[in-house]
Amino acid sequence: MRSRDLAHLSDEALVALVARSDESALAELYDRVGGTAYGLAYRVLRDEALAEDAVQEAFLGLWRSAGSFMPERAKASTWILTLVHRRAVDLVRREQRRRTEPLEGTPEAADGSAEEAAWLRLDRERVQAALAQLPDQQREAIELAYYGGYTQSELADRLGQPLGTIKSRMFAGLTRLRELLDDGSERTSWTSTT
């Protein structure tokens, strides 16, 4: 149940309300980011109960400590996904259950409006297109690290490469992805003055 008032607020404004212990703001943030967060946690953990744990821990972390933050310089959703991912990776390492095969199918977002689902799909296509443009070795390092939960030292062992090489691939891959994703958002910007 969304409050009509909260629906107009930015994610960052909702975090500020969460900092004042506003439960409906926490619920609204969950409605916006919870589905994506769970999808991410599940992709890393491949286990429903553990994915739920990771999402729950992250949102409760937000609830307990939102008061210390001024979410002005980063997207609140990025912050929440970072918390969820960190938790998922810690859990997957503890449980020794890493899986790297791709997920079967890509389910559509089932909550939120059709418009939101469309935006999410566009977003995903943009990121996948950018990943596809990376050299294979860079993409492999980033996917195994981020979705597989491997540390860079484990990747060096697994891929039979020096640690320095793995670090370079991750750095080069992230740098290139940032350029590609920035370009993409400029192309769709309506405020371009050229």
Add this chain to the structure above:
Amino acid sequence: MDLHDLTAGYALDALDADERARYEEHLASCESCREELQGFWEVSGALGRSAGGPMPPVSLRERILEQARSERPNVVPLRRRVAAPALASAAAVAAVVAVALGIWSLGLSRDLDDANSRLSVLADPNARVHESDGGEANLVVTPTGHAALVVRMLAPAPKGKDYEIWVFANGVPKPAGLFEEPGVAMLSRRVAPGQTVAVTLERDGGVDAPTGDVVFSASA
């Protein structure tokens, strides 16, 4: 090891616990790494948004909200002991991430001098960072002994009370400043290596010798 080249691994959560801790300590004093990390984090955020896993069960939403309701609003229970050392508490992680993203509130500075003295300690590349025993705060100490407490997990002091900072000199607690809520508190007394800094809850305006229980402590 060159800590700068851990930024990509940190943004992807690909560091082991040891590397992560050292990198986070490094972040506190390295503006260029913080900047680079912000950019990389937007990328890993985009990777996260496009992970494409299934939707959560509807029960998860209610479970989270119920748990949130059952906790005292925004008061983090002080952890005397970390139950599972491999897993930092979600709240601690949230705080570290916020610091690294540059969205940590430096607190409402009461005047410019105060703000400058905070920055001179926090931005000192040679300052050492010591985490409190329960993870509630970081004690930052420069080589000259100037010190600040970066308090992240603590309920604001109740009305009529202040948190008071103590520096133990030869086992005797000496008053070193007051604060009311999480944020950055400067110590009015220098801290030598090995000395302990503790915080107690005292009446408004502070006292000369501690009367309350130790809320948390850290060793320089």
